[in-house]
Amino acid sequence: MIRYSIKDLERITGIKAHTIRIWEKRYGIVEPSRTVTNIRYYSDEDLRHLMNVAILNKYGYKISNIQGMSSDEISKSVIDLSQQDVDNEHLVDNLVMSMIEMDEKKFDKIISSSIIKHGFEYTFENILFRFLEKAGMLWQTGGVYPAQEHFISQLIRQKLILAIDSQNEQRPNNKTFLLFLPENEYHELGLLYLNFLIRKQGHTVVYLGQNVPLVNLKNVFSGHQIDFLLTSIASNLPEENIVEIVQELNSLYGDKQILIGGHCFHGNAVTFPPNFTLFKNIPDFIEFLNTL
8 A cells, every 4th residue: 555645645636735634624534544653644545535525626516515425426426527528637637546546447438438529539639648647747756656557558558459450441652650669668658649640541550669679670671661760759868868869760770761759859959860850749740641
């Protein structure tokens, strides 16, 4: 069991520590435990309960009314909210809850409802991307533990693979993209989504996945006519490491068209060779695809 401080709860739920203390004293919403040295801490169950309370409060439920609800009634009300036409931030909060609780059914219900209402691309770009950003911040600050992150990542990966498998049509004169992540890069979900977008446009993908030594890409060219190399780096690498990757790619494949993007390029002043194209975000990449 993870022990959370009140600052942890503030960071994860977005509720100010002062407000949490008021809810404790006035309404008994949560009741912290104490260590042998009298330091207050909160359990996983406290966190789940407080997040549910915060969601209901955000959408008009008074704390005084929530106080009289059972845990089951609170959970049911939160699930009911997710079926309504509410804003994306609420869905993101519910996805965080499904990750913390490791609740596959809750995750699936939220995502499936959004896909039915808005479509796969809207759901991924406006809900799941925002959720992944929040989950990443929580993981980095210790708000969630690795098993929870791996659990939710695999569920999202399954959704992406199903969407990719449904794209079977290829258009005439299509292009072939070689997709990969460089060594020590394991954040594959963004690359899988790019795989989906490319196939949806009727192009061919050779997908190598994560942690690929750059020199190994040469083996692909003997059996495939590759039009574009595509990689996306989500890790927050130091600028010198990013420059090394760009230089190695250019040294090995300076005669190829290389597409590159990812969070690591935000705020970095990396100079790219002429055969490189940097895409800053998903709309940027879709705009590129539309030119082919």
